Amino acid sequence: MKITDIKVIVCSPGRNFVTVKIMTDEGLYGVGDATLNGRELAVVAYLEEHVIPCLIGRDPHQIEDIWQYLYRGAYWRRGPVTMCAISGIDTALWDIKAKAAGMPLYQLLGGASRDKVLCYTHAQGTDIAECVDAVGAKLDQGFKAIRCQTGIPGLPNVYGTGKYAVTTNAADDAMPREEMWSTPKYLNYAPKLFEAVRNAHGEDVHLLHDTHHRLTPIEAARLGKALEPYNLFWLEDTVAAELQEGFRLIRQHTTTPLAVGEVFNTIWDARLLMEEQLIDYIRMTVVHAGGITPMRRVMDFASVYGVRTGCHGAMDMSPICLGANLHLDLWAPNFGIQEFSGYLPEILDVFPSAWTLNDGNLHPGEAHGHGVDIDEDLAAKYPYQRAYLPVNRLEDGTLWHW
Template sequence: MIINNIEVFVCCPGRNFVTVKVTTSEGVYGVGDATVNGREQAVVALLEEHVIPCLIGRNAHDIEDIWQYLYRGVYWRKGPINMAATAAIDMALWDIKGKVAGLPVYQLLGGKSRKGVGLYAHANGEDIEQTLDNAQKHAAAGFKAIRLQSAVPGLDVTYGVLGDKKDYFEMQGNRPLPPEETWSTQKYFNMIVELFDRARSRLGNEIQLVHDVHSRLTPIESARLGKLLEPYNLMFLEDASMAENQDNYKLIRQHTTTPLAIGETYNTIWDCKDLIQNQLIDYIRVAATHAGGITALRRITDFAAMFNVKLAPHGAPDLSPICFAAHMHLNTWAPNFGVQEFVGFGDQDLPQIFPHNTEIVDGMAYISDAPGLGVEFDEEAAKAFPYKRSYLPISRLEDGTMWNW
């Protein structure tokens, strides 16, 4: 089962996606997601110039050795670009192995730990009322966990609120340079408790509530927020503060019992090692695409289980349905799975390019038993959506100081 061809495709059906296709001498192929939002072409260059030439002629079944080759075999380890390239190759090889075995990937990981995968939906609004109206729609559709994000009065733009965009998949493709957004912690604190107080009144106590701070707060501010939100029994508070200094979460943890989640920008187990083993977080949110693929995320999952930390993979719309499928197989297997973020699959363009058979019923996702990952890539359909240079926003405080977006 020799690798004889690897191709890289970039398409923009509303957002840019980098897709890798690995083909073997027997004609069996697998697909992987290598998207890094706003740095897509950097991953393409790494793959085409440095990774692919090293893999032609290798045995596609040697997933572990190839992963180690791409990680240990380079002097410049880690980083989002390197790990996304590694992840895409890894996913594609798991896809191939499943197809050859005639089994879905979750069976190769050890089989099912659950019948379906619990999802949390996003409820966003230009004010609290609109956020809660959208949350009620998700609850009526059967979702048992919902993330709440409302615009902050006094700020022109707030993270998680779409403004005049129809949905997440329109946010990319129209940003030739990074847009700038303004942040005010004080204005945020003026509204956040009211959001969750009214949410509990309207949604009751059965719906699990999530909120994403998106690293806007300092650790002591996050500690204050966690304490303020304790009466509303959140499922978790996501990305309360940056944790490049992982000791930041010691400060937050000692002040609040609100569960904490972090990890969507992490690229290796080393980024979250201290957070997990010191039990400073409750959910780890790494994404397969950005943290080295299925092979690496399985290791993080097992390590987290030792310290009562649950898996809650990142599910942003800049991760393609291939990554979502990888998460679904990991979530179906992982004994310490918590919840999967879910923002939908966009309009008909995305399912046309990435055909799959995942079912969403009453807030639960059910992976198909198709061999491999169970998602395909239509090269011809993708040609209608060429790459567009685009960026995520940047954030500044009201006095102009650069801040975390």
């Protein structure tokens, strides 16, 4: 079998997505997600100008060699653009291999370790009362794990709340939106949210919270300690994780489980965190980590240190990424939970998927390959729209972590 052509398909059915489609001389094809939210066309150029010309005529079954060729062979390794591009290729190649084998991808990985994949969804409000009601609505839909985010008095709508709780490529997103942040106000208010949610909905629901990299290590330690009475499933992205050693300070002061990794690109970004057991869940995801090939290594490495998986699953990754994640989730012995923020109907139309959601659990399905495709004709009706992620400032104007 030989690779005959590779296409890069860019579409925007409410969000921008970059999809790689690899064709072969035996009629099989595979698709992969290569979306880098807010920098999509940088990945497109990397693929079209630097990657695709090197792969035509190669054997698509040589996945490991192709991955090493694209990673080591570039010399300039790592980084989000490079790893998203590699992921698009790698995921499409695994799709082809599983189709050629006549089995769903999870079987090719070694088979299922469980019958279903627990997922968590999002509930948010502009204030605590609204968030408490939103949690109740998600429980009524069958979800058993819910990420809770609330607005903060004295601040405009902050991350995960208000109009932009689920962002789209709206006209007012054509340039980066600026948000405002106050750590003192947040630290005083966040514990009140979880007290209210527990009082309203009891102890059985798994509660999660995302700080989105905004604290210092000692501030994160304070928050983790304050949230201990409410028994969180995890506290996510408390600090900007470039300084992995910063988690040592957090770990010294709180038993609240910690999760991090959605912006990580390689196992090296998380090595120390896992080796020293400074985190409980690794949040890396297929599209940003360079594909299925390296994610298997990350999951295996994590298992040695008792770290569980918790793959990032926001709407800015296409259903192809979610499908690939779910096959890994079903296989991984150290699986923890899968994020599922949901998709707009238009997105699901463009990306027909075999995965299913039932009573708060996901399953990748039994279709050969990873089970997600792209309708190219429909995708063409949703052309790319330039869009950015927001930026964040403190109340005095200092640029801060978003």
